[in-house]
Every structure is written in C-alpha cells, then in structure tokens.
Amino acid sequence: xxxxxxxxxxxxxxxxxxxxxxxxxxxxxxxxxxxxxxxxxxxxxxxxxxxxxxxxxxxxxxxxxxxxxxxxxxxxxxxxxxxxxxxxxxxxxxxxxxxxxxxxxxxxxxxxxxxxxxxxxxxxxxxxxxxxxxxxxxxxxxxxxxxxxxxxxxxxxxxxxxxxxxxxxxxxxxxxx
Amino acid sequence: xxxxxxxxxxxxxxxxxxxxxxxxxxxxxxxxxxxxxxxxxxxxxxxxxxxxxxxxxxxxxxxxxxxxxxxxxxxxxxxxxxxxxxxxxxxxxxxxxxxxxxxxxxxxxxxxxxxxxxxxxxxxxxxxxxxxxxxxxxxxxxxxxxxxxxxxxxxxxxxxxxxxxxxxxxxxxxxxxxxxxxxxxxxxxxxxxxxxxxxxxxxxxxxxxxxxxxxxxxxxxxxxxxxxxxxxxxxxxxxxxxxxxxxxxxxxxxxxxxxxxxxxxxxxxxxxxxxxxxxxxxxxxxxxxxxxxxxxxxxxxxxxxxxxxxxxxxxxxxxxxxxxxxxxxxxxxxxxxxxxxxxxxxxxxxxxxxxxxxxxxxxxxxxxxxxxxxxxxxxxxxxxxxxxxxxxxxxxxxxxxxxxxxxxxxxxxxxxxxxxxxxxxxxxxxxxxxxxxxxxxxxxxxxxxxxxxxx
Numbered sequence: 001x002x003x004x005x006x007x008x009x010x011x012x013x014x015x016x017x018x019x020x021x022x023x024x025x026x027x028x029x030x031x032x033x034x035x036x037x038x039x040x041x042x043x044x045x046x047x048x049x050x051x052x053x054x055x056x057x058x059x060x061x062x063x064x065x066x067x068x069x070x071x072x073x074x075x076x077x078x079x080x081x082x083x084x085x086x087x088x089x090x091x092x093x094x095x096x097x098x099x100x101x102x103x104x105x106x107x108x109x110x111x112x113x114x115x116x117x118x119x120x121x122x123x124x125x126x127x128x129x130x131x132x133x134x135x136x137x138x139x140x141x142x143x144x145x146x147x148x149x150x151x152x153x154x155x156x157x158x159x160x161x162x163x164x165x166x167x168x169x170x171x172x173x174x175x176x177x
Numbered sequence: 178x179x180x181x182x183x184x185x186x187x188x189x190x191x192x193x194x195x196x197x198x199x200x201x202x203x204x205x206x207x208x209x210x211x212x213x214x215x216x217x218x219x220x221x222x223x224x225x226x227x228x229x230x231x232x233x234x235x236x237x238x239x240x241x242x243x244x245x246x247x248x249x250x251x252x253x254x255x256x257x258x259x260x261x262x263x264x265x266x267x268x269x270x271x272x273x274x275x276x277x278x279x280x281x282x283x284x285x286x287x288x289x290x291x292x293x294x295x296x297x298x299x300x301x302x303x304x305x306x307x308x309x310x311x312x313x314x315x316x317x318x319x320x321x322x323x324x325x326x327x328x329x330x331x332x333x334x335x336x337x338x339x340x341x342x343x344x345x346x347x348x349x350x351x352x353x354x355x356x357x358x359x360x361x362x363x364x365x366x367x368x369x370x371x372x373x374x375x376x377x378x379x380x381x382x383x384x385x386x387x388x389x390x391x392x393x394x395x396x397x398x399x400x401x402x403x404x405x406x407x408x409x410x411x412x413x414x415x416x417x418x419x420x421x422x423x424x425x426x427x428x429x430x431x432x433x434x435x436x437x438x439x440x441x442x443x444x445x446x447x448x449x450x451x452x453x454x455x456x457x458x459x460x461x462x463x464x465x466x467x468x469x470x471x472x473x474x475x476x477x478x479x480x481x482x483x484x485x486x487x488x489x490x491x492x493x494x495x496x497x498x499x500x501x502x503x504x505x506x507x508x509x510x511x512x513x514x515x516x517x518x519x520x521x522x523x524x525x526x527x528x529x530x531x532x533x534x535x536x537x538x539x540x541x542x543x544x545x546x547x548x549x550x551x552x553x554x555x556x557x558x559x560x561x562x563x564x565x566x567x568x569x570x571x572x573x574x575x576x577x578x579x580x581x582x583x584x585x586x587x588x589x590x591x592x593x594x595x596x597x598x599x600x601x602x603x604x605x606x607x608x609x610x611x612x613x614x615x616x617x618x619x620x621x622x623x624x625x626x627x628x629x630x631x632x
Binding site: 112130133134135136137139140143 | 195213290291293309335337353380382398429430449513514531532
C-alpha cells in the first residue's frame with residue numbers, strides 16, 4: 001500500500017450550523033416558494049464528501065469551507081475553492097472532480113459550476129484548475145469506470161462513523177430550522 | 178446596434194444525454210447530431226408547403242434555418258431575422274416560420290462510449306463519427322437505410338474530432354493521445370491510415386480542412402493551432418500559431434477553428450481564454466498587413482490590412498506556406514469559454530459559448546453586412562468584403578441564454594446556401610442523475626483527469 005500523501009492531517013470538528021436567518025421567499029409567483037441557493041446550502045452538499053485518502057470528510061480536513069464558496073443564485077453561478085491538505089497533493093484533481101460531480105447531481109441545471117484550487121494552495125494549481133474546468137475532459141474521465149468508482153467512493157455516505165452524534169448530525173438537504 | 182436577431186424555429190427532442198455536436202448535410206437537407214447516449218440522430222425537415230406557395234417570401238423568411246442548437250433533450254433550429262427591415266415588402270418583417278423536423282434515423286449499436294463528433298462526407302451520403310471509445314466509424318446511406326461500413330482504429334484513447342477533406346478522399350481525426358491521424362479512403366469502403374502526426378503537447382480537440390483541401394488545421398488543449406500540409410511524400414507541420422516561441426496566440430485551450438469559406442485566406446479560432454481570433458494569410462497575393470495583431474473589443478476596429486487584389490484570385494493562401502498572422506482579436510464579448518466558432522458563407526461568424534449565448538459577428542459596416550447576408554444566390558461577396566476593408570468586427574446579433582441550453586456550439590455547412598450556420602448545444606448538468614451507475618463497457622486505458630499536475 002502506497003504511503004499516504006499526508007500521513008498526519010489536521011482534523012477539524014464538523015461544525016453545527018443552524019440557520020438563524022429566516023428563509024427568504026421570493027415574491028415572484030412563478031418561483032413559488034423557492035428560496036435562493038446560498039453558500040451555506042452549497043457547503044451542506046459538499047462538507048461530507050470523503051477525502052480519498054483519509055477516513056475524514058472534506059470539512060473535517062478543512063479542504064472546503066463556507067467562506068470559500070461564492071454563489072450568485074440570480075445568475076446561476078457557483079464558485080467553490082478548495083484547499084488540499086498538502087501543496088503537492090496528487091489527489092487534488094480527484095477531490096475537484098468529486099466536488100463537481102456532487103454539485104452537478106444536486107443543483108438545478110441552470111447553474112454554472114466553477115471548481116478551483118484556493119490560490120497558492122497547490123504546486124500545480126493552474127494545471128489542475130484547467131483540467132477541472134474542461135468539460136470534455138471531465139466528461140471523458142467520468143466515463144472511465146475506475147475513476148468513476150473512486151469518485152463515488154468519495155461521495156458515498158460514511159458507514160455511520162462520526163457523521164451523527166452530538167455535533168448536530170447530518171443536515172438534510174431541504175434545510176433545517 | 179444589433180441588426181439581427183435569432184429566432185427559434187424548432188425544438189427537436191430525442192437524445193437521452195448531452196448532445197456534443199451537430200452537422201448539416203452537404204445539401205443542407207439533413208442535420209446529424211451525436212450524443213453521450215452513444216447514438217447519432219438524423220433529422221429531416223418536413224417540406225413547408227406554405228412557404229413554397231408564397232412567391233413573395235424573401236431569403237430571410239424562406240424556411241431555411243440559419244442555425245441550430247441542441248441541448249440534452251432536444252435540438253433546436255434558429256433562423257436570422259433582419260431587424261433593419263430594408264423595405265422590400267412583407268418578407269423583411271415577417272416572422273420566420275415554424276419548422277417541422279422529425280428524426281429520420283438513429284445510428285446506434287456501434288460506439289460503446291460518447292460520440293463526440295460527427296461529420297458528413299462532402300461528396301456523398303456518408304458520414305463519420307468520432308467517439309470516446311477510441312474508434313471512428315463511417316456510415317453510408319443506401320436505400321434509405323444507414324449502415325456502418327467501416328471502423329477506424331488506432332487512436333490510443335478518446336477521439337475528439339473527425340473531418341473529411343473537401344474531395345471526400347481523406348479523413349482527419351484527433352484526440353486525447355495528442356496526435357492527428359490522416360486516413361485515406363480506399364476502394365471497397367476501406368480506410369488506410371496514411372500518417373500520424375505528433376506535435377501537439379496536449380490533447381487535440383479539433384481538426385478542420387482548408388477549403389482548398391491541401392491544408393489541415395488542428396488545435397487543442399496546448400493553446401496552439403497547428404497547420405499541416407502534404408509535401409508529396411508525407412504530412413508535416415508548416416506553421417504553429419501561439420504557444421511559446423510561435424508568436425501571439427491564445428492563452429488557453431483552443432476549442433475550435435474554422436476556415437473562411439471560398440478562398441480560405443482567413444481562419445477563425447475560439448478559446449477558453451474568452452476570445453475569438455481571426456488569422457489572415459500574408460502569403461501570395463495579399464497586401465502586406467499594417468501591423469501585427471489588431472484588437473477589436475467593442476465597435477472599434479483596428480489594423481486595416483487593406484484589400485488585396487487577391488480576393489478573387491482563386492485562393493490567396495499557399496498551402497505549403499500559409500503564413501498566417503493574427504489580424505484581429507474579438508475580446509470583451511464572451512464571459513465564459515467560447516466553445517465553437519463557424520464562418521458562414523456570407524461573411525458572418527457565429528460563436529457559441531458557455532454562457533448559453535450564440536453571437537453573430539460581421540465585418541465592417543452593419544448595413545453592408547446586412548447586404549451580404551441577404552444577397553441571394555450564395556455568392557460569398559468576397560469583392561464587397563474586401564472593399565469594406567477590415568474595419569473591425571462588430572457584434573451583429575446575440576441570442577441570449579435560455580433555460581436548458583447550457584452551452585451552444587456552432588458549426589457550418591460547406592455549401593453557399595443560406596443555411597449557413599448551425600449551432601448545437603449541450604447541457605452540462607441535468608443528465609448526471611444516473612452518474613453513479615458505472616459504465617458497463619470495457620475499461621479504457623488510463624483516465625483523463627485523475628493525475629494532478631502535468632501539462
């Protein structure tokens with residue numbers, strides 16, 4: 001078994017985030033009750049993605065955070081920056097791909113999704129960003145069964161380990177109180 | 178300021194997954210679309226009896242689409258409406274008629290992965306498909322039935338584009354293995370590989386033949402455009418545009434290139450760097466240009482190269498020494514990757530980008546451009562263009578984003594008919610619900626994006 005890229009990652013707690021502001025409701029009749037998607041909602045989608053190497057989530061490893069998410073609901077744009085735990089991480093593309101796939105599956109099709117490395121966080125930042133932004137390469141990669149299996153493993157729910165419990169548990173997609 | 182608009186005339190549902198590319202048949206009577214659902218669909222238009230019966234219908238309202246766009250679930254056709262309304266009677270202001278299209282054939286059970294590109298043979302009723310399964314298939318229509326007649330194997334991984342040369346004798350392909358392959362059509366529906374060209378340092382996304390046939394352009398992820406020519410013995414790279422050491426060029430992936438129809442003295446390219454570049458040959462016959470690269474951002478034009486007497490001289494470009502220089506850069510129009518560019522027969526350039534937009538660009542004075550587009554008979558009006566000079570490229574029309582059209586892609590028909598431009602689009606997101614079902618086809622060598630760094 002190959003040595004881990006980062007054998008001693010720093011683990012963070014999973015934050016319990018309660019929505020304290022009331023959900024906004026659009027006045028538009030044809031939008032009905034749809035509230036605008038915001039950074040917190042995006043974060044909820046991606047916080048529990050598993051790191052490919054370690055039995056922790058991206059939130060616990062501080063790879064993603066709410067501050068690094070930008071959403072413009074009206075224009076349908078989402079931008080996520082992620083920070084690998086080490087600057088030469090070879091899993092960066094896989095993490096980025098997992099982020100993209102998760103958001104593609106969860107967001108309405110009108111959203112354009114940009115996934116990028118946090119500036120200065122990786123030694124091959126431009127190259128990784130370019131791959132993640134290339135829709136053709138992403139589509140072709142996801143047709144590769146081995147790679148798709150790795151992505152799905154990152155997106156799978158952990159086997160009841162650490163996600164529930166006193167920290168507030170898993171936040172359901174539909175939002176909470 | 179925008180004398181044209183695009184009107185949607187038809188929507189064609191059918192494909193089950195992202196549509197990657199579309200192509201008009203040489204006669205303009207059929208549209209082929211290819212998809213991640215591993216099929217090609219052939220679309221045919223029902224004759225529109227109302228238009229045929231109305232003798233006052235002008236070129237604009239003839240039931241001929243000028244563009245088409247496709248999304249995950251449907252294909253749509255557009256036609257251009259002239260807003261300046263030159264007062265030639267009812268034709269100028271009439272709305273384009275709705276079109277009736279139907280799917281006349283589905284080509285399936287051939288490719289085992291996404292079909293990325295489809296191209297019609299200019300000389301007959303056959304077409305070629307390029308697939309992520311690393312093969313290219315050739316299909317023929319005979320007796321009303323499509324059948325696969327050949328399979329071209331050789332690429333190591335995903336094939337991204339296929340193109341027939343103008344006399345239908347050669348096919349060019351390119352792909353993620355960074356190579357450009359040239360195949361020759363032999364008797365008995367056989368194809369033989371005549372050359373494999375290395376040179377690009379990253380995957381090659383597009384290959385396009387020059388209208389004169391002896392020159393091939395390729396472009397891709399390494400941000401460069403390469404030109405290949407035949408010296409009687411083998412194919413070689415005669416020019417590289419962009420990239421280190423090769424002069425100014427694109428600063429990110431070049432997604433598509435398109436030669437100007439007719440003499441083909443110019444080449445348009447579009448890129449992830451949000452610009453479209455126009456390259457012009459300084460070769461034989463053309464007057465020396467005033468400078469290097471001009472820029473056109475917004476209405477201001479730049480870098481007048483002047484007319485050359487060469488315009489009508491039957492080809493102002495020497496295939497062995499194309500000597501292209503960047504003549505104009507269209508920047509500030511697109512805010513997301515420009516995926517597709519096509520040069521129509523009347524001097525209109527159409528582009529599609531990742532912001533759900535189709536844009537039309539023309540050269541010089543908008544009124545003159547309008548005349549060029551409306552002129553019947555399909556002559557490219559090369560003389561008119563040259564007289565106007567390179568006053569700059571202006572945005573003629575803009576089809577704004579529509580729900581469901583995540584990206585648009587434009588291609589063009591080789592003929593001079595008003596069916597100049599077609600567009601195809603692909604939705605990036607909504608088909609991914611099935612994403613966790615793994616593909617059941619055989620494992621392909623390598624994966625395209627898993628390794629960090631590189632390139």
